Amino acid sequence: MKNVKTINSVKAEHKHVNCGECQASCVANQTCEQK
Amino acid sequence: MSKPLVHQFVIDSFHLVLDVNSGTLHAINELCSKLIDRLAPPLDPEPDPALYSELSSYHPELIKEAYGELYELWRKNLLWADWDDSIAIDYETLPVKSLCLHVAHDCNMHCEYCFASSGNYHGKRELMSEETAISAMEFLFRESRGRHNLEVDFFGGEPLLNFDVVKKTVEYARKREKELNKNVRFTLTTNALGLTHEISDYLNEQMYNLVFSLDGRREVHESMRHANAGGETYDRILDNIRYCVEHRGDKSWYVRGTFTHKNLDFHNDVLALAEAGLKHVSIEPVVLPDTDPLAIKERDLHKLHLEYERLARELIRRRKNARKSPPGMDFEFFHFSIDLNGGPCAYKRLKGCGSGTEYLAVAPSGDLYPCHQFVGKEEFKLGTVTRGIVNPQVKARFCRSPLRENDDCKTCFAKFFCSGGCAANNYNTNQDLSKPYKIGCDLMRKRLECAMLIKACEAFEQE
Numbered sequence: 001m002k003n004v005k006t007i008n009s010v011k012a013e014h015k016h017v018n019c020g021e022c023q024a025s026c027v028a029n030q031t032c033e034q035k
Numbered sequence: 036m037s038k039p040l041v042h043q044f045v046i047d048s049f050h051l052v053l054d055v056n057s058g059t060l061h062a063i064n065e066l067c068s069k070l071i072d073r074l075a076p077p078l079d080p081e082p083d084p085a086l087y088s089e090l091s092s093y094h095p096e097l098i099k100e101a102y103g104e105l106y107e108l109w110r111k112n113l114l115w116a117d118w119d120d121s122i123a124i125d126y127e128t129l130p131v132k133s134l135c136l137h138v139a140h141d142c143n144m145h146c147e148y149c150f151a152s153s154g155n156y157h158g159k160r161e162l163m164s165e166e167t168a169i170s171a172m173e174f175l176f177r178e179s180r181g182r183h184n185l186e187v188d189f190f191g192g193e194p195l196l197n198f199d200v201v202k203k204t205v206e207y208a209r210k211r212e213k214e215l216n217k218n219v220r221f222t223l224t225t226n227a228l229g230l231t232h233e234i235s236d237y238l239n240e241q242m243y244n245l246v247f248s249l250d251g252r253r254e255v256h257e258s259m260r261h262a263n264a265g266g267e268t269y270d271r272i273l274d275n276i277r278y279c280v281e282h283r284g285d286k287s288w289y290v291r292g293t294f295t296h297k298n299l300d301f302h303n304d305v306l307a308l309a310e311a312g313l314k315h316v317s318i319e320p321v322v323l324p325d326t327d328p329l330a331i332k333e334r335d336l337h338k339l340h341l342e343y344e345r346l347a348r349e350l351i352r353r354r355k356n357a358r359k360s361p362p363g364m365d366f367e368f369f370h371f372s373i374d375l376n377g378g379p380c381a382y383k384r385l386k387g388c389g390s391g392t393e394y395l396a397v398a399p400s401g402d403l404y405p406c407h408q409f410v411g412k413e414e415f416k417l418g419t420v421t422r423g424i425v426n427p428q429v430k431a432r433f434c435r436s437p438l439r440e441n442d443d444c445k446t447c448f449a450k451f452f453c454s455g456g457c458a459a460n461n462y463n464t465n466q467d468l469s470k471p472y473k474i475g476c477d478l479m480r481k482r483l484e485c486a487m488l489i490k491a492c493e494a495f496e497q498e
Contacts, residue, residue, distance in 0.1 A: 003067045003101040005378035007494045008375035018382040020199040021184045024394040028374040028452035030379045
């Protein structure tokens with residue numbers, strides 16, 4: 001593309017894991033525990 | 036479905052747009068920016084003829100080409116994406132997965148901005164007993180149910196004032212986690228004043244993460260953080276931290292400082308820590324009532340925006356130079372480390388930090404509170420580690436997602452990175468758990484924009 005450069009590639013629908021094993025977060029820099 | 040939401044911003048020569056619902060970040064040119072301002076889904080395959088006259092300073096072929104690219108992004112759900120808002124969270128059945136153990140309501144320092152009132156949380160000075168700490172661990176093992184990964188943070192006050200109980204708690208948990216098939220990650224937050232080599236060696240062996248409190252520049256630290264025994268502490272604390280991190284291998288650690296109205300030029304504090312060889316840095320804005328002379332004021336925000344931008348530029352410059360002639364003096368700024376590709380799932384983004392439900396704090400007495408910042412506030416007492424939750428009406432106040440309930444959050448571009456902010460900050464500034472702390476929101480948004488700028492620069496560097 002000439003006019004747009006997409007910076008990131010979000011994990012495919014990432015959205016509904018809900019394993020609950022991730023850290024409490026005192027979210028932006030967290031990575032899913034299952035990845 | 037929740038409505039599409041895009042956020043455009045410009046820093047330096049970068050024109051960026053975040054598609055909030057898909058989490059996709061795009062770098063665009065000025066023409067695309069003008070088109071995005073004028074468009075709303077659903078898009079037609081061909082541009083509306085009115086666009087050609089509205090943007091008559093551009094050649095029609097250029098407009099058609101740029102529109103075509105935006106149309107493709109929309110078609111692929113990477114721009115103006117919808118978001119499935121049907122996710123249901125059953126707060127009643129959420130297990131507890133994390134405890135903050137206040138092993139010491141006492142401190143060997145007294146800092147000007149301490150939310151814990153120099154360690155005692157506005158109550159009596161006391162240390163947690165071994166019996167209470169072990170009861171807390173059993174409460175966590177019991178209430179975590181099927182969850183495997185658990186976290187326990189040793190906090191205070193100054194937790195090293197009760198180091199014997201720290202060690203006995205870890206020893207007990209290591210035995211029990213094998214029996215119960217759990218994985219307990221211990222962390223500890225310390226002012227490092229009493230951090231001997233012997234204690235460092237132990238913490239490096241047992242702690243998943245360490246957080247050291249130090250305020251950046253020597254003069255800032257000495258003016259804000261005072262040893263009870265008197266005298267300056269910067270050099271001693273710096274030496275203690277250096278020994279610990281030099282012997283820590285690849286394990287996680289952070290130096291966590293605080294900036295106030297008196298040092299709004301905090302980027303100098305971040306760089307001072309980096310120059311001192313402490314590369315994992317978090318310098319946070321103080322949260323105090325507006326009447327406090329150290330509090331961040333609304334009139335400070337423009338200056339702070341410029342500071343975050345300056346810090347982002349410096350990080351970009353150093354990383355670029357490091358690639359050319361390693362090793363450069365790289366550093367990591369906590370809030371600029373965001374994961375745009377594989378962040379947490381939607382459930383986690385809706386739940387946020389988990390205070391009051393998945394994450395609880397334990398006072399030295401064994402009383403349970405929604406988080407470390409609510410400890411000592413009687414109206415928020417949930418129960419005790421031996422009796423469990425006996426005040427479900429307190430827990431109910433935390434069983435909610437601000438992203439769904441607050442109008443401010445619903446339309447905020449940062450919502451999936453912030454999860455609705457900090458309930459304690461909301462309460463401490465607005466006396467309302469769900470009323471956003473505006474200054475915190477503003478700074479969160481600015482930090483995110485800077486973090487995205489860094490990601491964009493890295494993407495262009497890799498071309």
